[in-house]
Structure formats: structure tokens, C-alpha cells
Amino acid sequence: MKNFSVQSIYNWYRDAIRNPKYRPWIIVGSVAYLLLPFDISPDLIPIVGWLDDGIIAGLLVAEISQMMLERLNTSNTAGTTSTENTEATRTADATKDATTVDIQAEEV
Numbered sequence: 001m002k003n004f005s006v007q008s009i010y011n012w013y014r015d016a017i018r019n020p021k022y023r024p025w026i027i028v029g030s031v032a033y034l035l036l037p038f039d040i041s042p043d044l045i046p047i048v049g050w051l052d053d054g055i056i057a058g059l060l061v062a063e064i065s066q067m068m069l070e071r072l073n074t075s076n077t078a079g080t081t082s083t084e085n086t087e088a089t090r091t092a093d094a095t096k097d098a099t100t101v102d103i104q105a106e107e108v
Contacts, residue, residue, distance in 0.1 A: 010059070017063045030060045 017026045033039065034053055043049040 013059055014063060017060075018067065027060070027064070030056055034060075 013026070016022045033056055037043060039049065040052050041048045043053065
């Protein structure tokens with residue numbers, strides 16, 4: 001039997017929620033797991049029952065917030081880099097033309 005670890009479950013959850021094909025199913029499944037009384041450890045057991053719900057809720061919130069931050073960063077950089085790159089290219093070309101000296105170096 002393969003090694004079964006918490007890290008492997010976390011990696012599976014993270015990969016599955018980042019896959020656009022499975023993302024809605026993982027989110028719905030996680031929310032259903034939190035709301036339904038059928039758990040790995042029932043919520044009637046005071047601390048242990050809440051622990052698994054807390055882990056699932058933490059994973060769900062952490063991964064969704066990380067995906068939102070990445071999307072926000074890519075949209076911000078995509079919108080600003082196109083104009084900044086154009087201006088930077090023009091400035092670099094002007095500076096290059098003004099300061100470039102073409103020298104042919106030969107070995108002595």
C-alpha cells in the first residue's frame with residue numbers, strides 16, 4: 001500500500017481546486033461537508049468533530065483567497081505592463097540611440 005499522509009491529501013486538494021474543470025465540484029463538496037452532519041468525525045463529539053470541519057474550512061478559504069490574489073495580481077500586471085512596457089521601450093530606444101557608440105574591436 002502507498003504511503004498515506006496529510007501532505008498528499010493537501011496536495012490533491014490544492015491541485016483539484018486549482019483545476020478549472022474540478023473547481024466547482026471541490027468548492028460545492030467542501031461547503032456540503034461543512035454543512036451536512038455526516039462527517040469523518042461527527043460534530044456531536046465536541047473538539048474532534050469540529051477539528052475536521054475547521055481544517056476543511058481553512059483549506060477552502062486559504063486556497064480561494066490565494067487564487068483570488070493571483071488573479072488580481074495578474075490582472076493588475078497585465079493592465080499596467082502593456083502601457084509601461086511601451087513607454088519603457090521607447091525610453092530605452094531613445095537612450096540607446098543617444099549613448100551607443102559602435103566600436104569594432106580587433107585582437108592585437
